[in-house]
Amino acid sequence: xxxxxxxxxxxxxxxxxxxxxxxxxxxxxxxxxxxxxxxxxxxxxxxxxxxxxxxxxxxxxxxxxxxxxxxxxxxxxxxxxxxxxxxxxxxxxxxxxxxxxxxxxxxxxxxxxxxxxxxxxxxxxxxxxxxxxxxxxxxxxxxxxxxxxxxxxxxxxxxxxxxxxxxxxxxxxxxxxxxxxxxxxxxxxxxxxxxxxxxxxxxxxxxxxxxxxxxxxxxxxxxxxxxxxxxxxxxxxxxxxxxxxxxxxxxxxxxxxxxxxxxxxxxxxxxxxxxxxxxxxxxxxxxxxxxxxxxxxxxxxxxxxxxxxxxxxxxxxxxxxxxxxxxxxxxxxxxxxxxxxxxxxxxxxxxxxxxxxxxxxxxxxxxxxxxxxxxxxxxxxxxxxxxxxxxxxxxxxxxxxxxxxxxxxxxxxxxxxxxxxxxxxxxxxxxxxxxxxxxxxxxxxxxxxxxxxxx
Amino acid sequence: xxxxxxxxxxxxxxxxxxxxxxxxxxxxxxxxxxxxxxxxxxxxxxxxxxx
Numbered sequence: 001x002x003x004x005x006x007x008x009x010x011x012x013x014x015x016x017x018x019x020x021x022x023x024x025x026x027x028x029x030x031x032x033x034x035x036x037x038x039x040x041x042x043x044x045x046x047x048x049x050x051x052x053x054x055x056x057x058x059x060x061x062x063x064x065x066x067x068x069x070x071x072x073x074x075x076x077x078x079x080x081x082x083x084x085x086x087x088x089x090x091x092x093x094x095x096x097x098x099x100x101x102x103x104x105x106x107x108x109x110x111x112x113x114x115x116x117x118x119x120x121x122x123x124x125x126x127x128x129x130x131x132x133x134x135x136x137x138x139x140x141x142x143x144x145x146x147x148x149x150x151x152x153x154x155x156x157x158x159x160x161x162x163x164x165x166x167x168x169x170x171x172x173x174x175x176x177x178x179x180x181x182x183x184x185x186x187x188x189x190x191x192x193x194x195x196x197x198x199x200x201x202x203x204x205x206x207x208x209x210x211x212x213x214x215x216x217x218x219x220x221x222x223x224x225x226x227x228x229x230x231x232x233x234x235x236x237x238x239x240x241x242x243x244x245x246x247x248x249x250x251x252x253x254x255x256x257x258x259x260x261x262x263x264x265x266x267x268x269x270x271x272x273x274x275x276x277x278x279x280x281x282x283x284x285x286x287x288x289x290x291x292x293x294x295x296x297x298x299x300x301x302x303x304x305x306x307x308x309x310x311x312x313x314x315x316x317x318x319x320x321x322x323x324x325x326x327x328x329x330x331x332x333x334x335x336x337x338x339x340x341x342x343x344x345x346x347x348x349x350x351x352x353x354x355x356x357x358x359x360x361x362x363x364x365x366x367x368x369x370x371x372x373x374x375x376x377x378x379x380x381x382x383x384x385x386x387x388x389x390x391x392x393x394x395x396x397x398x399x400x401x402x403x404x405x406x407x408x409x410x411x412x413x414x415x416x417x418x419x420x421x422x423x424x425x426x427x428x429x430x431x432x433x434x435x436x437x438x439x440x441x442x443x444x445x446x447x448x449x450x451x452x453x454x455x
Numbered sequence: 456x457x458x459x460x461x462x463x464x465x466x467x468x469x470x471x472x473x474x475x476x477x478x479x480x481x482x483x484x485x486x487x488x489x490x491x492x493x494x495x496x497x498x499x500x501x502x503x504x505x506x
Contacts (some may be wrong), residue, residue, distance in 0.1 A: 013459075019467035028458035063458045074465050082471065098481035115489070149478045149499065187484055211486055254486035282486035329486045333494055335463035337501045340474025344467070348491045354481045366483060411467060412494030414482070420489070435490055443494070450462055 003408030095145035100356040104157035119157030122371035128359040160194035192237035215257040216269020260294035267311035274326035282329035312445035316452035347414035351393035368419030
């Protein structure tokens with residue numbers, strides 16, 4: 001399968017099953033689009049005739065020679081040879097290796113779009129006890145089999161509201177590393193309100209990654225990210241977030257925003273974050289039911305696509321001219337050293353290698369499923385009890401989703417977020433449509449950046 | 456003159472033979488939490504070998 005597109009004056013061809021990206025001229029672009037595999041040694045008269053208004057036969061034959069060579073080398077019009085790789089062989093579920101630890105189902109902000117229900121996750125506000133937290137670490141180690149790298153993300157609500165338990169958890173997990181031959185990597189996701197010199201120092205000494213929440217321009221941020229008193233949070237957190245980023249040498253963190261129907265011009269927010277001095281940026285689309293005022297809907301897509309393309313052009317320009325360069329997570333694709341194809345086809349691992357644990361010790365497939373009792377898969381005290389859901393999620397991959405079959409982006413999203421599929425479509429094998437469309441545009445923009453940024 | 460500039464090798468096919476070790480970062484542990492960003496992750500094996 002080949003996906004070809006034009007963006008900002010660049011002609012780009014992605015050979016989906018090999019992963020090869022080709023930066024081509026208009027002639028090659030037009031010839032490739034006229035071809036149907038398998039390719040013959042000689043170009044047919046039909047193709048020559050079809051393109052004769054724009055190109056001479058010699059020009060077309062010349063470019064066909066290049067196309068044919070790439071095809072023979074497995075870099076163009078390559079076939080799908082991966083399906084058998086991920087078919088479950090013995091029904092065995094993979095080890096658990098990553099955990100979203102909800103140390104606080106409470107928050108000191110009241111963000112309008114919060115999928116966590118302002119921290120409470122459709123339940124009562126609660127902080128995780130030390131006993132539950134350490135039990136979660138034991139569960140992770142006990143279920144990780146031979147996986148060495150284990151990940152714990154301190155999440156909420158706002159995890160800094162329960163920082164004592166965060167520290168106890170880190171200390172306990174570190175103490176188990178040698179005994180069980182494990183390597184823990186910790187992440188903390190915070191709104192920054194409670195950051196201070198002391199906890200920043202601890203975070204820098206112990207956390208592999210930090211996710212800092214801020215949406216961009218002050219008016220955009222403050223419209224949705226509000227304090228409990230109803231005021232904006234931008235001025236409250238900005239200086240702290242910048243200090244945190246600087247104190248980590250602008251590495252191993254993300255300033256992470258959410259864009260909604262309120263800021264369809266979200267490229268301005270990404271650039272605002274970059275211009276503030278954040279180097280590692282990530283701004284994600286809000287996913288919500290259509291009846292929410294802030295929800296991104298299909299009617300917004302053309303405008304959002306324009307924004308992505310505009311942002312990609314400016315991003316590539318800054319890289320090319322080495323002018324205020326920054327990194328935007330959606331555009332970060334390493335064409336030579338990305339994840340293996342097995343990972344790409346298998347998806348996010350929710351419910352299998354990845355689980356979320358609530359303050360009460362309940363286990364869900366991921367943070368987005370928390371509070372949906374029908375998706376609860378067990379608890380820390382008794383372990384996994386609902387293997388049916390895990391088995392269902394484990395069997396979920398790009399080959400079990402109809403819309404992925406002819407989609408060029410499937411190796412970049414792994415079939416999309418299963419939680420969004422389950423929550424909004426009632427079926428983990430039916431991806432959320434707006435998310436799919438945005439994902440496809442993100443991938444195109446990322447490939448464009450690779451072509452346009454220069455070496 | 457060439458009409459096609461190929462940016463990378465057939466990485467997916469090459470990764471198929473040695474992939475699937477399961478040691479790499481889970482996608483939602485990076486920065487997204489609301490979308491699936493598998494393609495933006497790195498390969499643990501490559502990172503280890505380059506150290």
